[in-house]
Amino acid sequence: MSAIAEPPSSIHAPVPDSAVGQIASRAMIDASTRLPVLLFFGAALFWLLAGSLFGFVASWKLHSPLFLADWSWLTFGRIRSAHLNAMAYGWASQAAIGVGIWLMARLCRAPLKSAPVLMIATGLWNLGVAIGISGILAGDSQSIEWLEFPAYATPLLFLAYGLIAIWAVIMFASRQVGHVYVSQWYLLAAFFWFPWLYGTANILIQGIGVNGVALGAVNWWFGHNVLGLWFTPIGLAAAYYFIPKVIGRPVHSYYLSALGFWSLALFYSWNGMHHLIGGPFPVWLVTASIVASIMMTIPVVTTAINHHMTMRGHFHMLGLSPTLRFVVFGAMSYTVVSLQGVSMAFRSWNKLTHFTHYTVAHAHLGLYAFFTMIMFGSMYYIVPRLTQCEWRSPRLIKLHFWLSAYGIIAMFGVLSIAGLAQGAWLNDPQIEFIKTVQVTIPYLMARSLSGVALTGAHFIFAIHFGLMLLRLGRTGPEPTYFENKRHDGGAVEGGQ
């Protein structure tokens, strides 16, 4: 960690300049990313809508099992996997790639080259996701959580991702000399980690043919690292960029940023086996992951302090900037979901929550309240800079935010309660098993309703995005804020 010994650069904030020439070059850099980034965003939103519908069908089936029961391709076990994969690989990954590309170009202060390569990657990626999801619905799922895509779909994704990773390295190498901002560490790491993870897991499973409980270890090493080493770093890269950017002040501490990054890399990568507590595994293996999970407190608290101190005195701006509101909601959720994850790794608490909807609630808090909300916020910032018009309606943005925020809080709440009830009764052998099913049903119904709210939010956002693509946004000197005024003499930098 010699890096920490390095003196903190005076340049903490991303692109802190204000000179006219630099604004012009920034506009040029933004313009160079237009096609690939909008393609990734558009495709991501398509899968977000598809994944929402899959999720709704799966959720409804869980309390009404006769719903759409006569088609094998819609059976719960398939539509649930279609939902997860559409969200993870269709929506979240492509939103991550789009935001990642844009951030990379901006932070390297160099226009994006080889846009066609990235667009080929979009095509390959979406072909892979479409084939993979069709394969699951047709019955070819590998039945390994997070790795359901059949063997004939995964090489397409790997190839697409390979192109993106190579592009990222070339982009990074061609950056303008100067300080490397914290977001860039996260981006570079994530762009490397994901293809390694995905390639290694698929080669081990399909090529080498790992079987038995060793396959379970590969499964959860991958499954947890998709969150820890792919979605989380991209989400944090965006939070580290947009929070200082919108409020117009530097990140609180360089040292905390570095500590947060390296401790996350070191500990998160060891987390996966906490999904196997109590299972048929050597004790050392599960214990190693429990220890690493508890150590996650360090990067999480570090990052939380860093973001909080950056925001201090500027919380009123949450009422103004859509980007800030979504991103800060996401960053706060990151703290909550991570500390909850730490608690769930303790054997005592895990005994109650394992095998229940509590874990499902936790997963949605991570992938939605943290990651997806940060992606929404980032897209609210990026898209106007690519389409040259501003978001049409602050009302639609507000509606999107509240449906998403209340929807996910409700989903998390009802699933958590359902899971705790289910877990408590599962652990009591005097209680008939079917009671552990019955107790969850009212909560599962409420979850379906919360899913309707989220789906509504997604359609609103997709329509708003569509209007932007058609250049039907507002034209005007100012970006779209929640309130039509600027605070404190123009402290909002978002409009540049």
Place this chain on the structure above:
Amino acid sequence: MNSMPRLFVGIFVVFIFAWVGLVATPYLQLGNMQPEVDPDTGAQLPPVPSGLAAHGSKVYASMGCVYCHSQQVRPEEAGADLARGWGARRTVPRDYIREKPVYLGTMRTGPDLTNIGARQPSANWHYQHLYNPQMVRGSIMPPFRFLFENRKIVGEPSPEALEIPGVAVVPGYEIVPTQDARALVAYLLSLNRNYSLKEAPVD
């Protein structure tokens, strides 16, 4: 951290470190485990599944059963699995050496199936239950009617024709399991890990 090689070495090293710990080491420790052979009879434990059961395992994967049913019995201190009668002993790595994929599961919307073949040994019950899971009152398991054929009786009725409690069959028609249903039931009946292993004896 302004130098790319240094940054790269760092992110590479942490990745490999965890990979060695969580992937390579368990694979070396557990990946080549052999079945236990009875010195007198030469029988292998865990037993080799029949071809039909092996096909049924694929149907189990295809239908996504693992998303609601686990196949692991935890020791007494880790949960009520044993007390619920889900197994005679906890399961150990050797129980799974023939399995790919391995259906350990992370969710118990439905009961654990580690030993379902021992707990519910009737093939007929499984057929009826797959066709109409709501024969268990309050169950939210989806029906798998599409694994059965509702066909007109031509000549003699099939000996495999099912009687499904609570389901009226149209006169002149019969409900028979498809090959997939037969395989799936053969697989479920093969799920019995109550045999005694050296590292996990059944008292």
